Amino acid sequence: SEPKSTSEDAKPKKAPAKATGKEPVLELADASDLGEQPPEITEDEAWDKRVKTALKTLDKGVDQAAAKQIINEIVIHGDEVHWEDIAGLEVAKLALKEAVVYPFLRPDLFRGLREPARGMLLFGPPGTGKTMLARAVATESKSTFFSISASSLTSKYLGESEKLVRALFQLAKALAPSIIFIDEIDSLLSTRSGSGEHEATRRIKTEFLIQWSALQRAAAGKEAKTDTGDASRVLVLAATNLPWAIDEAARRRFVRRQYIPLPEGPVRVQQLRNLLGQQKHTLTERDMRQLEVLTEDFSGSDITALAKDAAMGPLRSLGESLLHMRMEDIRPIMLEDFRSSLKSIRPSVSKEGLQEYEDWARNFGERA
Numbered sequence: 001s002e003p004k005s006t007s008e009d010a011k012p013k014k015a016p017a018k019a020t021g022k023e024p025v026l027e028l029a030d031a032s033d034l035g036e037q038p039p040e041i042t043e044d045e046a047w048d049k050r051v052k053t054a055l056k057t058l059d060k061g062v063d064q065a066a067a068k069q070i071i072n073e074i075v076i077h078g079d080e081v082h083w084e085d086i087a088g089l090e091v092a093k094l095a096l097k098e099a100v101v102y103p104f105l106r107p108d109l110f111r112g113l114r115e116p117a118r119g120m121l122l123f124g125p126p127g128t129g130k131t132m133l134a135r136a137v138a139t140e141s142k143s144t145f146f147s148i149s150a151s152s153l154t155s156k157y158l159g160e161s162e163k164l165v166r167a168l169f170q171l172a173k174a175l176a177p178s179i180i181f182i183d184e185i186d187s188l189l190s191t192r193s194g195s196g197e198h199e200a201t202r203r204i205k206t207e208f209l210i211q212w213s214a215l216q217r218a219a220a221g222k223e224a225k226t227d228t229g230d231a232s233r234v235l236v237l238a239a240t241n242l243p244w245a246i247d248e249a250a251r252r253r254f255v256r257r258q259y260i261p262l263p264e265g266p267v268r269v270q271q272l273r274n275l276l277g278q279q280k281h282t283l284t285e286r287d288m289r290q291l292e293v294l295t296e297d298f299s300g301s302d303i304t305a306l307a308k309d310a311a312m313g314p315l316r317s318l319g320e321s322l323l324h325m326r327m328e329d330i331r332p333i334m335l336e337d338f339r340s341s342l343k344s345i346r347p348s349v350s351k352e353g354l355q356e357y358e359d360w361a362r363n364f365g366e367r368a
């Protein structure tokens with residue numbers, strides 16, 4: 001499947017690339033947490049302060065080392081994704097706005113009957129924008145974004161995973177509003193991991209389900225907001241390319257299951273236009289219509305890979321001489337570049353594979 005960006009993305013990130021870290025804070029994630037801060041403090045300083053406070057308020061039972069590890073490796077700070085960065089997926093965006101973004105921004109409106117779901121599963125073929133969506137949700141709802149792949153929980157962090165899972169949920173409450181994004185959730189909640197094949201994996205699964213249930217109970221109760229955080233503003237977003245691997249009990253816990261399908265033709269064209277936006281190219285409307293047909297069954301990440309490869313076309317023919325060329329003498333990207341890239345860059349999901357997603361979506365999902 002698609003090389004996962006999440007594990008690399010889980011590296012500590014400071015301020016967004018554009019920011020110098022010196023800007024005054026305009027919009028704080030949750031200004032009320034900051035009390036009487038003077039307005040001059042920078043975004044980084046404000047963040048450091050919030051983290052320090054959160055670490056102090058954690059329950060006694062939470063391992064401080066694990067909590068610090070979460071802050072450094074799992075919380076993504078900066079490097080934001082916005083709705084408009086994501087091509088298409090309008091239905092999914094709308095569902096996420098209603099389920100998460102609006103309730104987080106206006107919790108007072110979403111009580112009782114309007115109580116939001118505490119978990120949502122994003123499923124579909126690899127490379128269709130599930131991770132991007134989760135990141136956009138965090139940005140747009142001004143939430144702290146915790147991102148971890150379930151497979152790293154069961155491999156990289158194995159041995160300390162239970163502690164980590166506990167610290168994860170506690171910190172999410174302390175730094176609420178929070179999105180806990182778990183990629184490759186199938187590897188944690190599969191039927192196989194529950195059947196005792198790996199004792200350690202089974203324990204992490206149990207711990208995860210315990211923590212999540214406790215969160216849901218706390219969120220629904222009167223005591224959602226306590227000294228140690230706000231359970232009502234924590235949401236678990238999970239993504240999977242293998243939805244059928246998730247066992248039935250775990251599946252039912254995700255009340256909302258959103259299908260993230262392959263992009264339709266016009267969405268593929270829109271994404272190509274975005275990607276070519278900053279580049280010199282000669283592609284006409286007619287060329288775009290051709291590319292729409294030629295990229296049938298391509299995922300979002302296949303489209304990105306194709307455009308990147310095609311963009312290399314003008315340089316490839318130059319060989320060593322590119323080292324001495326002036327920028328303006330490099331020829332534009334042409335349809336021919338796409339045609340030759342299409343020989344090696346093919347859709348990563350097969351027709352049969354696609355049918356499996358469609359079937360699962362019909363039985364268990366919401367359509368996008």
Ligand code: ADP
Pocket residue numbers: 002005085086087088089125126127128129130131132133239271299300301302304
């Ligand atoms: P998933 O989590 O579904 O496997 P990602 O969100 O990690 O997929 O997407 C991988 C890469 O593919 C992204 O970084 C982006 O370059 C591209 N991509 C996928 N879907 C889209 C989309 N809908 N719009 C724009 N780019 C996309």
